């Protein structure tokens with residue numbers, strides 16, 4: 001045994017470094033709900049301590065952990081709390097976060113059943129739970145990936161495989177040269193990760209036939225071209241700005257009957273289907289062929305957690321197929337056939353724990369409450385002079401603007417500087433907007449009131465030229 005091994009065996013045995021990690025983690029949890037949502041300028045400046053050359057010798061474990069806590073913890077964004085409304089993110093349900101901690105000790109590779117029976121079991125169970133909660137066809141396959149970027153790529157790869165195969169072409173073996181044409185149809189408001197996936201898959205973004213969208217960003221069903229079995233139709237559950245949903249009930253069954261493959265990007269919006277009051281927003285999605293959804297946004301699993309769902313299991317596994325002489329295929333679930341990766345962490349543990357903990361009722365309540373808090377924000381800010389809301393708040397997104405683009409940007413900057421909450425900017429119908437996304441289980445009525453006050457304060461400072 002060498003001295004490094006000795007040191008590491010001792011660390012495993014005496015648990016000191018793990019106790020440190022836990023103690024720092026608890027200190028973090030103790031202040032994350034109350035603290036400044038964005039790191040202070042001081043904390044950002046202090047990140048300079050990490051600028052060092054690759055160390056020559058091994059450092060003590062205690063020093064590694066304390067450096068992370070001392071300089072890393074203050075430079076985090078308090079996404080776990082209730083006043084982070086930036087982008088479309090999500091907090092983490094405590095039981096899920098704790099399950100992730102346990103899974104950290106397991107350190108499983110979930111490529112195959114033989115690598116991790118527990119992960120394979122949980123993936124099989126959660127696959128069924130997802131089919132059931134989203135009302136998808138039985139046998140819909142799930143791949144557990146890092147997020148919707150990857151899930152969109154996988155769903156569209158399955159579509160590419162099937163649409164070409166049904167015209168007698170094997171894309172895996174023969175590539176694109178000489179392949180029959182595929183038409184790709186998407187709304188003008190398709191998320192940028194859809195465009196990325198289309199480029200990665202070799203179609204080229206210019207080949208997309210974009211369909212006009214309405215004032216909420218929904219694809220106009222009347223403008224979708226006549227479809228057939230050479231068509232890939234890409235729809236959206238939850239516009240990343242307005243939160244709007246395409247009219248699946250009007251579109252999906254007809255498109256599926258015409259032979260098209262329908263892919264739905266439902267990163268955060270697919271979860272509307274799990275809340276009784278919001279369910280009508282996703283009605284009709286069951287006629288699609290592939291769906292992409294995140295655990296780490298609306299469901300509040302820890303990062304990172306995305307899922308590709310595909311009703312055509314063979315298309316998904318063929319698109320992501322790999323083989324090797326050392327691969328041990330089992331009777332049970334081998335997760336790598338449904339994901340681009342081979343080695344993968346067991347992110348299903350947190351997903352399972354979050355769903356098991358919340359149950360249907362808990363998920364319904366959590367998502368309905370996010371919607372109610374978004375409505376609260378929208379109603380409160382609309383009554384304040386100088387602010388207007390530009391979208392219909394059907395889910396969790398609110399788009400706010402001031403009287404001019406200039407004021408909107410100044411207020412956005414000031415709100416960010418005040419750090420009572422964190423919101424980001426966007427552009428909606430050629431207007432600068434402040435985008436509020438309510439995605440945390442922890443957001444209370446009081447958090448919303450604080451955020452509204454912060455907006456008012458920011459506008460006041462701008463108008464009076466104050467500090």
Ligand SMILES: *Cc1c(COP(=O)(O)O)cnc(C)c1O
Pocket residue numbers: 088146147148149150191193238239240265266267268294306
């Ligand atoms: C967030 C988001 C994505 C990308 O998901 P990641 O989990 O960040 O990879 C794709 N589409 C929509 C509509 C989103 O909101």
